[in-house]
Amino acid sequence: MRKQIAAANWKMNLNYEQALTLSQTVISGLPSLKNHQQVIFGVPFPYLLPIVDLAKQSEHVSVAAQNCSDKSSGAFTGETSVEMLTSIGVTHVIVGHSERREYFQESNAMIAEKINLLLQSNLIPIFCCGEPLAEREAENQDVYVAAQIKESLFHLNADQIKHVIIAYEPIWAIGTGKTASAEQAEEMHAFIRQTIADQFGAILAENCSILYGGSVKVGNAKEIFSMPNVDGGLVGGASLKADEFLQVIAGLK
Numbered sequence: 202m203r204k205q206i207a208a209a210n211w212k213m214n215l216n217y218e219q220a221l222t223l224s225q226t227v228i229s230g231l232p233s234l235k236n237h238q239q240v241i242f243g244v245p246f247p248y249l250l251p252i253v254d255l256a257k258q259s260e261h262v263s264v265a266a267q268n269c270s271d272k273s274s275g276a277f278t279g280e281t282s283v284e285m286l287t288s289i290g291v292t293h294v295i296v297g298h299s300e301r302r303e304y305f306q307e308s309n310a311m312i313a314e315k316i317n318l319l320l321q322s323n324l325i326p327i328f329c330c331g332e333p334l335a336e337r338e339a340e341n342q343d344v345y346v347a348a349q350i351k352e353s354l355f356h357l358n359a360d361q362i363k364h365v366i367i368a369y370e371p372i373w374a375i376g377t378g379k380t381a382s383a384e385q386a387e388e389m390h391a392f393i394r395q396t397i398a399d400q401f402g403a404i405l406a407e408n409c410s411i412l413y414g415g416s417v418k419v420g421n422a423k424e425i426f427s428m429p430n431v432d433g434g435l436v437g438g439a440s441l442k443a444d445e446f447l448q449v450i451a452g453l454k
């Protein structure tokens with residue numbers, strides 16, 4: 202079975218003490234997880250190293266950075282390179298989150314560069330895609346998301362794509378309390394899997410974890426995760442409280 206993943210995206214929240222308490226409480230409270238089930242903490246840069254350390258307590262827990270530079274090193278003040286992340290034991294990086302696309306003008310081409318650097322260093326990109334409300338209302342979401350995937354992933358080879366996790370996050374559902382219905386999520390996830398199959402073949406597509414993100418919470422996680430093409434979630438708000446995130450994790454299939 203392909204990996205089923207509950208990934209937390211803390212965004213720019215929590216102070217250091219709160220971050221340590223949250224991650225330790227989640228790790229201590231984990232239900233017994235199956236081999237194919239995984240938990241990932243998407244952690245702000247200053248806390249990565251200690252939380253990588255805490256995550257060693259469970260083989261099911263990994264740590265992701267929320268971003269990385271599209272350059273490998275040099276005079277880029279304030280940026281964080283893939284090599285820096287590798288050197289402290291980070292294994293995953295969220296790339297192309299809609300907030301980075303919107304507020305930091307990240308393009309599909311720039312995201313492709315980040316993915317190249319990550320894969321060269323054996324780090325796993327959690328590649329985010331998803332349409333804004335206007336595209337959904339115009340029923341253009343398939344075309345929009347397919348273009349994001351083509352421009353950031355289609356240059357990869359089969360050996361590379363198998364290390365990529367995809368997160369479908371409709372922008373209209375992020376932080377709004379407005380979740381896609383389980384059927385809407387399933388429909389788009391099936392489309393994304395077909396898009397990957399058309400380019401890379403059915404077997405690779407079948408093994409690709411596709412997470413849903415956008416107002417996943419205790420009350421809807423299990424239903425959304427139960428859909429055949431949904432392999433867990435990328436969770437913002439509900440990942441900031443240990444008890445809520447633990448219940449989301451319990452919804453993994």
Ligand code: PGA
Nearest residue numbers: 375376415416436437438
């Ligand atoms: P949300 O955020 O769960 O708070 O909607 C999800 C995300 O942006 O990854």
